[in-house]
Amino acid sequence: MAVQGWVVVALLVVAAAWAARVYNRLVRHRNRIANAFGQIDVQLKRRHDLVPNLVEVARRYLAHEAATLQAVTQARGAALGAADAARAAPTSAAAIGALTAAEQALGGSLGRLLVVAEDYPELKADASMRSLSEELTSTENRIGFARQAYNDQVLAFNDAATHFPDLLVARLAGFTPAAMLQSTQSAAERAAPRVAF
Numbered sequence: 001m002a003v004q005g006w007v008v009v010a011l012l013v014v015a016a017a018w019a020a021r022v023y024n025r026l027v028r029h030r031n032r033i034a035n036a037f038g039q040i041d042v043q044l045k046r047r048h049d050l051v052p053n054l055v056e057v058a059r060r061y062l063a064h065e066a067a068t069l070q071a072v073t074q075a076r077g078a079a080l081g082a083a084d085a086a087r088a089a090p091t092s093a094a095a096i097g098a099l100t101a102a103e104q105a106l107g108g109s110l111g112r113l114l115v116v117a118e119d120y121p122e123l124k125a126d127a128s129m130r131s132l133s134e135e136l137t138s139t140e141n142r143i144g145f146a147r148q149a150y151n152d153q154v155l156a157f158n159d160a161a162t163h164f165p166d167l168l169v170a171r172l173a174g175f176t177p178a179a180m181l182q183s184t185q186s187a188a189e190r191a192a193p194r195v196a197f
Contacts, residue, residue: 022169029157030091033178036150037090040181043143044083044103050139051076051110054132058113061123065116072113075106091157093179100182110136147181154178 055069062069082102086095114133117123124130158177161170 019169022166023173026157026161026166026170026173026175029153029160030175030178032153033150033157034090036146036153037086037181039146040143040150041083041087043139043146044079047106047136047139047143048076048080048083050132050136051106054110054113054129054136057126057128057132058117058123061120061126062116068109068113068116071109072106075102075109078102079106091154091176091178093177096179096181104183144183147183151180154180 051072055072058065059069079099079102082095082099086092086099089095117129160166161175161177
């Protein structure tokens with residue numbers, strides 16, 4: 001074999017080794033996204049498990065607020081379904097978008113339930129209701145931390161998959177950018193309170 005033949009073979013070997021290294025790095029990033037989503041999933045499951053208990057305690061006091069309680073129950077069902085879909089595909093933009101929307105709806109209906117509960121002193125004073133509300137608040141904080149870790153992994157994956165020349169391997173291997181998980185609070189809930197005199 002001529003020298004040019006050996007040079008071509010050497011270049012092909014180097015290119016194949018580089019492509020394998022890039023592919024393995026992208027797989028490692030994708031696996032880290034799945035792991036980070038697993039942490040979110042644990043906290044979402046905890047949140048979803050708290051909701052029926054909260055509704056049951058509130059039901060004793062809010063018999064005429066059935067629509068509010070029903071909205072929370074329906075939102076929980078939708079959030080459970082969206083979480084199942086996201087668990088199956090944690091890098092899918094559609095699944096993560098649906099999860100974000102479902103969790104925002106659940107957060108909104110829980111917020112309305114807690115606002116209604118404020119109008120009932122006996123419910124507000126109930127030890128079970130206070131305990132569940134505190135657990136829910138703690139869980140929301142944990143979800144926020146887990147979401148940040150997930151989004152950090154998504155950012156690392158997206159950076160790795162979109163930089164040239166690694167982009168070539170990513171596109172050929174079918175790696176698509178992953179979606180960030182947005183806050184489960186609506187924009188109105190995240191807005192800073194306004195003080196007016």
